[in-house]
Amino acid sequence: MAKNYYDITLALAGVCQAARLVQQLAHQGHCDSDALHVSLNSIIDLDPESTLAVFGGSEANLRLGLETLLGCSIPAAVRASMRNSPAIP
Template identity: 35%
Template sequence: MSDPIFDRTMAFAGILQAIAQVQYVARHGSTDSEQLAAALNSILVTNPDNTADVYADKVALNKGYQLIINQLGDDKSKDVEVTRYLVGILALERKLARSSNALGMLSERINQVDRQLHHFEITDEQVVANFAGIYSDIISNLGPKIQISGNPEFLKQPQVQQKIRALLLSAMRSAVLWRQLGGKRRHLVFARKSIVDIAKKSLTL
């Protein structure tokens, strides 16, 4: 049986991996296609046998583990923007968990995207747009919108907006999983050292 703290740390790395990409896309207008694919694929694994099934691309999680070390560790390289996005995602996840109507719609829409993948790659613009639509229609309306900072020239481009929303949906997927695995915000304070230690061990060199 897997270790609950190990699994929770993996899911938390998933949240931060997606947030890191949101930040990168907002600043640079693009992102690594393999990282994007890894983040989006996690949304589609809705009934995993174990946590590792959600994150097939372990190398992509490295960014998330590194951010855990940066954000929760003792060094001074904490990113307030990452923290702000994280707080926003966790707040929206609590509202989602309380809305059976939103959860039902979310499941139905994700299944529709899954069927679309018979014809398209997961990073295809049309698929990304559909993920973005799920976030806009279901998640974004649950509470205060997350204000994204970045390069205004990129942020006004529809494709950039869609990538950001699709990645926020990926962050939400990992936040739901983290909560299902028993993750609570107090763990980020009281179990901080254990989480950082696991992140260091989990980094794929």
């Protein structure tokens, strides 16, 4: 069976988006409400038509996750602290 890298990328972006939302909540006390809505709805859809349908049918709904996956949306101060942090054993 051939791997569908598009669907794999969407799923990984969904995980990255959820992680970024947690980070926003932890550091700022609030997060992107639209991205949160998409992420919460993704766990409710038990029989989606497609991987994209899980996230509301649009790649734009995963913008935060895709940017996080590419390292684009992480603030410079957070990136610096990640580089300077010791690895977790």
